[in-house]
Amino acid sequence: MIQTDKFHEECGIVGVYGNPDAANLVYLGLYALQHRGQEASGIVTHDGKIFYQEKGTGLVADVFRAKKLGALRGSVSIGHNRYSTSGTLANVQPLMGSSSHGTIAMAHNGNLVNAVSLREELEVEGAVFQSTVDSEVILHLLARSSGNTLIERISHGLSKVRGAYSLLFLAQEGLIGVRDPHGVRPLLLGKLKEGYVLASESCVFDLIEAELIRDIEPGEVVKIDENGVTSYKPFPKSMPTAQCVFEFVYFARPDSVIFSQSVCDVRKRLGWELAKEAPVDADIVIAVPDSGVLAALGFAEVAKIPYDVGLIRNHYVGRTFIEPKESIRHFGVRVKLNAIKSVLQGKRVVVVDDSIVRGTTSQKIVKMIRAAGAKEIHVRVSSPPILSPCFYGIDTPTREELVASSQSVEEIRKRLTADSLQYLSVDGMFRAVYKNTSGSNKDFCAACFTEQYPIALDEQKSHQFSLFDNLISSDKVK
Amino acid sequence: MIQTDKFHEECGIVGVYGNPDAANLVYLGLYALQHRGQEASGIVTHDGKIFYQEKGTGLVADVFRAKKLGALRGSVSIGHNRYSTSGTLANVQPLMGSSSHGTIAMAHNGNLVNAVSLREELEVEGAVFQSTVDSEVILHLLARSSGNTLIERISHGLSKVRGAYSLLFLAQEGLIGVRDPHGVRPLLLGKLKEGYVLASESCVFDLIEAELIRDIEPGEVVKIDENGVTSYKPFPKSMPTAQCVFEFVYFARPDSVIFSQSVCDVRKRLGWELAKEAPVDADIVIAVPDSGVLAALGFAEVAKIPYDVGLIRNHYVGRTFIEPKESIRHFGVRVKLNAIKSVLQGKRVVVVDDSIVRGTTSQKIVKMIRAAGAKEIHVRVSSPPILSPCFYGIDTPTREELVASSQSVEEIRKRLTADSLQYLSVDGMFRAVYKNTSGSNKDFCAACFTEQYPIALDEQKSHQFSLFDNLISSDKVK
Amino acid sequence: MIQTDKFHEECGIVGVYGNPDAANLVYLGLYALQHRGQEASGIVTHDGKIFYQEKGTGLVADVFRAKKLGALRGSVSIGHNRYSTSGTLANVQPLMGSSSHGTIAMAHNGNLVNAVSLREELEVEGAVFQSTVDSEVILHLLARSSGNTLIERISHGLSKVRGAYSLLFLAQEGLIGVRDPHGVRPLLLGKLKEGYVLASESCVFDLIEAELIRDIEPGEVVKIDENGVTSYKPFPKSMPTAQCVFEFVYFARPDSVIFSQSVCDVRKRLGWELAKEAPVDADIVIAVPDSGVLAALGFAEVAKIPYDVGLIRNHYVGRTFIEPKESIRHFGVRVKLNAIKSVLQGKRVVVVDDSIVRGTTSQKIVKMIRAAGAKEIHVRVSSPPILSPCFYGIDTPTREELVASSQSVEEIRKRLTADSLQYLSVDGMFRAVYKNTSGSNKDFCAACFTEQYPIALDEQKSHQFSLFDNLISSDKVK
């Protein structure tokens, strides 16, 4: 039930303070957050004197072998999972830097929108950058910040930064967690039997037997040290909250609580609203596993059509699948999914998916269901059409690749060869999120569905990453 | 929806004849069969002159890298997946041997019950064994067989063998498939656009776009060569059919058709019968994912209780998980499964699982559901209590480890701390399998539930593997 | 001073009996014998009950990691180094087999000349071969041998075998060493403080602090068990001794004693004789390092010309050197060797090499010396022209590739662009070996120089390996 491949959140982050097994707990936390970034990960610990670091590309279990984990000593630790198709090991977080304020390690979930101009300014002042990730500007801003305390330096440094950032810092002073003033990405505080934990999602707490205390609030900075948890609110209060609604739609694990709600519940309600908005006369409701299952259950419940399992997912499919030769290729979807003939044969089928990106996978799924004998195929999508990319930390394709940016619903339906296709409306989505009937939104970013970006984008934005990527381009580490 | 870790079938096998991409297709087939054995695999091909071989331990995608797969030339190929916790690379199948009849490669799914005595006899006659797998005796019997044709030699050689065996042979003469006279393990024939395929389950055919023709029949030998498919029935007809019912209960993929039935359909009917036999007043029905989902759906349907998702499975969990330190261990189940509080809170919950082996995992699941706030927990198992090990190819624990071999249902319920526990009856299981009301069985082996073994076991059986394992014990290949 | 790449002995073997560190000592012994075979190695141990095995391709230090070595328990062990450019892991020795006489492990140095016909006979009798190495026939002969004791079975089994074989067996009965009746390959017995050691060369004894006792004699079988060392002479006495003279010329380490003589001393005497036969007026004598150094020193001593270092060898060159692109290739020799201009400039140089195989390397060396400014270059070779391949265990090129098989010395000189070229005569070689003036030979095989093969070759000999190699051809293990 954990999505694996539709598109990608940039990162998951975990920090532990005050536990002798800090590295082990962070490792388990990263394990639980692999759906947020599974291509590279790193852990830094501190034992009061020395920082220890392990980084690598690959799944968490491949990066950290027993021996290595044991070498990460100390009772404070932060870790980071990253989705990344390119870049050097220098880009794998946590980033570390040494400055006149000492050494600091940092893990960042989100994306900065003024990183290019900040980087240019810093370079003019003599800064030397060693990675191509936007997050590195924060390290330099902190090094140049004149505050007397780490909290002052963080507050001052971040005051120049614009964009989405949930951050963890590990320094001599303790463990610090930050959520940007808009609160785009989640970050939660939990209590361990011994010590504290900060993480992107509450599923981490369930795994390591921590108790969920609360969300870090938008614009809040928390410091965890020997005096416990101290909260700071250093940012101006005027900024609107803009939590990412797509975390509910697709990214977060359904067993997580984020933004003060159960992801599972929201998804089911998305199915409810979808069934109300887009009813259809059919024999069964099936899901595109795993991400569509909860909305499909919700849809079935309201539509009073039996839920069934019509598609099977093969979870042995890893990232290293060898694409076969030309003559037998295009196996991508079928290696992952298979249709069950005995379920679908002769049926009028509602297929619920959480979203449609390029449309190619959906098309293959419809064909697969058709080949299995379905009489009618009604595609229902539990979110609105994706019109525009995310610039706040989700690796969406370009606008050109998003099928809904240029095609009408009817055009997409034809492309999918479905008998009908309906998306959930934006209002319907917010009715589900807010559990009310108004469908109005005040706390969420839904820019990918509405093209209304709550954090202003720099003009040069679209060139940002290609510029950075030119700096260093090889040095992949196996 | 594909089970990964409860217990283990020994093997999955695939063979392709007459396709220029034979190795690639076998590779895809092994990919689809990893639930039958995921710790080692091998592929052999033949290009009319030379045999090519790749073997290794690990997941299919790790064993076969693009380059290697390309080196496996030829239009005929067989492959094998193996579950194995010990043994040398020499034990990884397909086994190959060279004799006066030429070179032959063999892949075996199942387990022989007279391998020890056969091996002893063969050794007295001068045979030299180089692996510790029971299957190797077949290579030696074939080498000593006096038949004029490969089919005669196979028929003659196998006449001495007793046990469960679905076999693939690759030789100069072509591709041969064999199913033992009892038909314990499945083996199916499919038609590719170009050429033929033999495989343990029909899900292989779906993936490589082959058309399912039929089961190889118990006791049937098929030879596929330039003349097409030829069928032989060399074994005496008196032997009773004894297809493994556990393939339906747990092993086979739900999207497969085996023993002429959809596995998905059988599993749902197991849920129906369970709901009839063991009704309970409850608020929701949840499954232990992934293997319990279909029976849970069936249960919910008959019981008219809503099906819901109460447990989430993390599919990123691989075999290399590092068990953390003593102080935070026992994470095994929670790394894989998590309970959703918002679903379970205050509910009377029916939890459907396909089977209970040692009881330890079930106990942890019950506790996890209880901790998530469930008011009542009613465990329902869609198969009868497992009383006794399998000797025909499934890696069950010893009788001592099987919780139901020594404890009553009530004792197990207490151990699980469940409010109620009920298993499906043997009759109920067969009503589901046969879609009738009698519950009588004539074609299946259910020895693990009934202790009635259809193929006589040798007395020394229990010592067999420890004897073999002493021969060679290290030499694991990474 | 240890040759690395000219051509290759097939193997080095070591066995230890009665020492608690048996595997470690065998490992060290294999380390010392890597010049005899550096592409694959294996160790088997026995702890009285269980056999332990590790095998792999690559250098000894890569195959055996600390952890693995620790897993090889027991006080008896045998090991094997192999040079091999092809073949499966099944071909890496020690070979193991299980028969009615129990399990046995075997390591073989040498080459059998009737392996093809023996294999055919054995296969007709029902034997199944699982490797493509000639040595496997011995395992089958032993399994079929009717003797009451292991020594009887070995004696009886080997009576059918013809060729070169120094063998080690590890069985329940103890450690057995065998040298073939002709004594082609060396095998020596040493005494450890605790236990005994058998090895291909005495340099093993120096490393592990064993005392050299004596050569195992041609045709001798020794058994080492709790009763100490027992000697057997099971073979007919009429066979002529034919020790490989090339072990002195090139293969053995100069610090070894084999065939009762110091290799270093023989090599220096080869230089003496060469200086007497082929004097030249020159300024300096240099060697092609490392294998030509001792003969060069001997030459310089007799010729009364100063020895100098004119060529430097880069020992960092491993097997994994990446051949650069077309435009800058042919770096092979220069990566390994470099000429010192300040030594060679304006000099008349005698270059001493131990042998010339294809002539291509020698040609490059002459050109390199010429480019460094040498005025005259006189190549002197401390062995006769190689006319014919070895069939007794050295991996010589085919006759066609041996430059001296088709070209006169003068033609070779022109090809090398040397000012003069002279080889040592066969008589000169034997004067050096026997320290006398006659030059007559009675104990050595010099077939590669004389084309007189002391062990008759089967007619089909030349097809032998290609036949075997067709059986299995991929499955290389990293």
Added chain:
Amino acid sequence: MIQTDKFHEECGIVGVYGNPDAANLVYLGLYALQHRGQEASGIVTHDGKIFYQEKGTGLVADVFRAKKLGALRGSVSIGHNRYSTSGTLANVQPLMGSSSHGTIAMAHNGNLVNAVSLREELEVEGAVFQSTVDSEVILHLLARSSGNTLIERISHGLSKVRGAYSLLFLAQEGLIGVRDPHGVRPLLLGKLKEGYVLASESCVFDLIEAELIRDIEPGEVVKIDENGVTSYKPFPKSMPTAQCVFEFVYFARPDSVIFSQSVCDVRKRLGWELAKEAPVDADIVIAVPDSGVLAALGFAEVAKIPYDVGLIRNHYVGRTFIEPKESIRHFGVRVKLNAIKSVLQGKRVVVVDDSIVRGTTSQKIVKMIRAAGAKEIHVRVSSPPILSPCFYGIDTPTREELVASSQSVEEIRKRLTADSLQYLSVDGMFRAVYKNTSGSNKDFCAACFTEQYPIALDEQKSHQFSLFDNLISSDKVK
């Protein structure tokens, strides 16, 4: 003849400009320079737009696989070999940094003595350091330098740096080579058929068929771009030349020309002077291979005692040797070296070594020669006693570990159990270096022998590296 393990130069560097195979040529150059640093290496190339980078730990041939080398596009390239027992991949050079002046890559051979204070100053100004190597300060100084051209910025930046540095820079502007004003480490310019090459030693030029043009002079900066080679002399002229004499004694390859002399010639003359200063009545002169061979030849020549080979070196010994168990350990030296009894038996032996560091290896060698039957053992060392560590780029042990820092020659002799021991005098060393009779020195640093350091050391020097190493301490990359 290339030393491998006595102690370690920090680095070797190679740069190529204007050749389409730049990365391949740099790779070959690094291959030739592995004696200067064999534990990590990196290559950076530039194709006019993009920088490409590969780094890794291990031997050159292990770091760069064919595929990777091909990915390093462009006609300009620099590479670096490093000896290092600790540190993160971030410490592997070439270092890269991006600043307002663009991206630059840098490779450094040598060691800075004011890196700690410079780093502190830079950090106060806001610099963020990401490695723990002293060289990184140079990147920051350049980024802060206000010069208009790269040469001005390099000149200005380096004006603050004190210590030993031969540097290569790769930037948009071209390839830059720098040798510090003292000229401690070598750096030479060569001409390729197409393009230019800069390297630490001339052996690189021999390998890639470049012509040696000249040394880069102390204090010289050369820029190579489309206008050819331009020379700059930006540093004050008053600084004394202080070339490392130990490059002649031990480090450089004997086939190299550095500091305008053949290393081979200097070494032989060291032997001459040693024979004059420390004559002895003996039967043979042997070398400790490989580094002592040339001095031994020189000694033998002057002493008129025959040179012989008494110790054999096993070149298969790699870095991964497994130290056996306690009971059989201390094999270190014997795995590498073995004595030849037939040469040494009954002889009075002069053993020539290039230097003695801790004395432990020498002691084992003397014992080994004694055990081989030598009657007398006279150790002669072709350099003076090492009294003090190097702070300019050689990884010498601490003063406490240097046997000659606290013990007299007679005490060392006793420790070695040699019959006599004599070192070359400092004057004798300089007579050999200058080919004259005065023994006076004006161009070389001999601080390790004389304790007179030509570049002033900071007081805190001894704490420098431990300070740095605390910053980051794990993250080793396999």
